[in-house]
Amino acid sequence: MSKIVRTVSNQLILLVLIFGLYIIMHGHVTPGGGFQGGAIVASGTALIIVAFGSYEVQKRLKERHLSILESGGALIFIGLAFAGMATVFFYNFLVGSPVFGHIPPFGPNPGDIWTGGVVPLMNIAVGLKVLAGLSAIVLVMALASSGEEMEE
């Protein structure tokens, strides 16, 4: 694309990434969560691919690494689910513990990031999984449509 598009998306990608990570991190306090934030970060990847072309992006962002990240997110998610297995599958065992253990007062309140038990950790795991998976889809399809050789 032209130099204007490249410059603007170079500045914009930082805001997109920060907003996506904010949506993932605050999934248990504000609307949003892992799926939505991951989709926002993947749209940032699509923006960079449109601006710079898939050949330039492929040098920095390998599909193999994204696959590892996605599988890692899925493993963290299932591992957290199995960690509550002492009571029941998907039991929230971190409520009341020092890690993400605060309990908010009933009703509307300002919100506390250090609450939620396993919910924020699962949000991060699902967010990793979704951002890596959708970025891999966008990158692989862009590489295939541009006819570039994919680096295994």
Added chain:
Amino acid sequence: MRRIAAAVCLGIVVAFLVAAALLLHPFGHPPSQMDDYMIENSQNETGTNNVVAAVLFDYRGFDTLGEATVLFTAVTGVVMLFRVVKKKEEEHK
């Protein structure tokens, strides 16, 4: 004959749709106690302000696992599809 059959089928579908619309619960009166339970207890039990996140990752966590599996299958399918194309191109060279 086919027109008559089509008209009968359409009539049945419309009858079911009208019946479903008439049998809807009134707005604000959920059919089960589950909704009120989640709204009142999600902050105590899961410590989560966002009730949607509490339902998604705690009460119905198994459903979310299925969703994640669907996404994983989709990504695997797309990557596999485009890799096969690449391999065949290399063989033809």
